[in-house]
Amino acid sequence: MNKGAQTRKAILNTAHQMASQVGLEGLSLGTLAERMGLSKSGVFAHFGSREELVLALIDEVREEFGRRVFVPAINKPRGLPRLEAIFDGWLSHIANMRGGGCVIVAGASEFDDRPGPVRDRIRRTASELRRTLARAVRQSIEEGHLRTDTDPEQLAFEMHGLFLIAHQDWRLQEDASGFTRARMSFNRLIAMASPLPH
Amino acid sequence: MNKGAQTRKAILNTAHQMASQVGLEGLSLGTLAERMGLSKSGVFAHFGSREELVLALIDEVREEFGRRVFVPAINKPRGLPRLEAIFDGWLSHIANMRGGGCVIVAGASEFDDRPGPVRDRIRRTASELRRTLARAVRQSIEEGHLRTDTDPEQLAFEMHGLFLIAHQDWRLQEDASGFTRARMSFNRLIAMASPLPH
Numbered sequence: 001m002n003k004g005a006q007t008r009k010a011i012l013n014t015a016h017q018m019a020s021q022v023g024l025e026g027l028s029l030g031t032l033a034e035r036m037g038l039s040k041s042g043v044f045a046h047f048g049s050r051e052e053l054v055l056a057l058i059d060e061v062r063e064e065f066g067r068r069v070f071v072p073a074i075n076k077p078r079g080l081p082r083l084e085a086i087f088d089g090w091l092s093h094i095a096n097m098r099g100g101g102c103v104i105v106a107g108a109s110e111f112d113d114r115p116g117p118v119r120d121r122i123r124r125t126a127s128e129l130r131r132t133l134a135r136a137v138r139q140s141i142e143e144g145h146l147r148t149d150t151d152p153e154q155l156a157f158e159m160h161g162l163f164l165i166a167h168q169d170w171r172l173q174e175d176a177s178g179f180t181r182a183r184m185s186f187n188r189l190i191a192m193a194s195p196l197p198h
Numbered sequence: 199m200n201k202g203a204q205t206r207k208a209i210l211n212t213a214h215q216m217a218s219q220v221g222l223e224g225l226s227l228g229t230l231a232e233r234m235g236l237s238k239s240g241v242f243a244h245f246g247s248r249e250e251l252v253l254a255l256i257d258e259v260r261e262e263f264g265r266r267v268f269v270p271a272i273n274k275p276r277g278l279p280r281l282e283a284i285f286d287g288w289l290s291h292i293a294n295m296r297g298g299g300c301v302i303v304a305g306a307s308e309f310d311d312r313p314g315p316v317r318d319r320i321r322r323t324a325s326e327l328r329r330t331l332a333r334a335v336r337q338s339i340e341e342g343h344l345r346t347d348t349d350p351e352q353l354a355f356e357m358h359g360l361f362l363i364a365h366q367d368w369r370l371q372e373d374a375s376g377f378t379r380a381r382m383s384f385n386r387l388i389a390m391a392s393p394l395p396h
Contacts, residue, residue, distance in 0.1 A: 021311055026223065100311035109307055112369035113219055113298035123370055157379045161363030165355060168362065171310035172321055181355045192386070 008046045011036065012060045015053060021100040024054050024107045024118065051117060058121045061103050062128075068093050070132065079143030080190070083136040087159060087186055091179050094167045101171040105164065130156050150193040158189055206244045209234065210258045213251060219298040222252050222305045222316065249315060256319045259301050260326075266291050268330060277341030278388070281334040285357060285384055289377050292365045299369040303362065328354050348391040356387055 001009070014036055019027045029050055033040045047053035073085035094102070104125055111119040133156035140146040162182040169178030199207065212234055217225050227248050231238045245251035271283035292300070302323055309317040331354035338344040360380040367376030 023221070023223070023308060025221070101307060106307035108366055108370045109299060109304035110221060112366075119370075126366070126370060154379055154382065157363060157367075157376065158360075158383055160366075161359035161380075161383075162356075164362040164366065165359035168306055168310075168324070168358075169355075172306045172317075172324060178355065181352055182359075184352065185356055185359075188390070192390075 004046070007038075011038075011043060011046055011053070012057055015057050016060065016103065017098070019054075019057060019103045020098070020106075023110050024057070024103060025110050027054065027057075029053070054118050055121050058104070058107070058118070058125060062125050065093065065104075065129075073136075079140045080145035083140050083145075084190075086133065086136055088183075090163055091166060091182060094163065094170060095176070095179060102167060105167055130160055133159050144195065146190070146193045147195050155189060155193065159186065162186060202244070205236075209236075209241060209244055209251070210255055213255050214258065214301065215296070217252075217255060217301045218296070218304075221308050222255070222301060223308050225252065225255075227251070252316050253319050256302070256305070256316070256323060260323050263291065263302075263327075271334075277338045278343035281338050281343075282388075284331065284334055286381075288361055289364060289380060292361065292368060293374070293377060300365060303365055328358060331357050342393065344388070344391045345393050353387060353391065357384065360384060 011032070015027060015032055018032060018035070027050070029040055029043055033043045036043075043053070047056060069086060069089040072089055073082050076082045076085040104122060107118070107122045108126060111122055134152040137146065137150065137152040137155045141148055141150055141152070162185055166178035166182040169175045209230070213225060213230055216230060216233070225248070227238055227241055231241045234241075241251070245254060267284060267287040270287055271280050274280045274283040302320060305316070305320045306324060309320055328351075332350040335344065335348065335350040335353045339346055339348055339350070360383055364376035364380040367373045
């Protein structure tokens with residue numbers, strides 16, 4: 001990585017830390033520059049505008065999520081083992097999140113009624129995550145691990161709801177029992193969708 | 199209602215509208231006063247500080263929620279009819295929310311890592327909602343509408359997760375299908391917890 005790319009990466013890291021605490025909207029370029037010992041124009045040299053930085057940050061969070069949750073799951077066999085790995089990986093990603101909770105979850109509430117490129121990027125990221133879940137369900141059906149009458153979008157919706165409530169219980173209430181509860185619910189959803197024994 | 203109480207109520211209404219768009223953290227007393235044609239000290243006459251206003255707003259949101267969701271449900275027979283009324287009332291409250299989504303849902307992400315009275319109030323409000331759900335489940339068990347081995351906290355957790363994901367799908371993606379999906383999941387949860395026919 002050359003010097004420019006390194007600085008860019010370092011700016012995104014610091015921005016991520018800050019945004020997880022104050023939200024995407026609360027992210028101040030002045031404070032960010034100060035914290036990094038850069039001038040504001042030094043930050044602008046890497047990101048043309050505040051909005052550009054926020055968009056790059058969303059992409060960075062999305063990629064980090066992929067590396068931590070989806071990449072390890074890809075190494076599991078296609079079908080239910082991969083779906084289970086995504087589920088567990090997602091929960092442990094929530095449990096181990098540094099700083100102040102997920103920037104995308106917070107951003108979804110912050111930006112849901114502010115039309116513009118940031119909302120669009122958060123929307124796209126959230127639906128992409130949902131589609132990835134639905135695809136893993138679909139593959140589990142194809143592999144014969146789940147019944148053919150399973151609705152992939154419905155199960156993906158339910159899984160996503162379990163992540164959101166486990167995230168809220170953990171971040172807001174510091175209650176880790178949501179992880180076990182989410183796993184119990186998921187086990188039941190999978191059991192219900194499992195092919196009947198012959 | 200006397201003049202003072204009326205003004206207080208009007209300030210809370212405007213604050214609610216604003217906070218649903220910019221978040222509790224983004225709420226500015228200057229902008230609020232301006233929008234209402236009051237002086238800033240006019241607002242301070244009713245709420246001693248910005249924090250006091252935010253706390254009063256959370257209580258107001260909580261009471262409005264109670265009036266819209268819990269009060270109508272209380273008129274239904276104890277047990278499953280009341281639990282179903284809470285579920286449907288909660289979903290339609292989300293669907294009909296004015297302005298920019300739920301201040302408590304957004305506040306949960308905004309304040310989860312900011313210790314202080316605001317976080318404490320949001321925490322308390324969120325756990326109170328959860329306890330009300332669990333109590334309605336418990337009553338359904340007592341009435342014989344749900345099996346005695348049903349875990350009230352688990353079902354309340356699952357219901358809460360369905361509300362959060364339906365809220366996100368609706369507010370962020372403008373996708374109303376989450377309401378139907380949430381209802382389908384709930385039907386299944388209830389069916390699984392129903393006493394076996396004799």
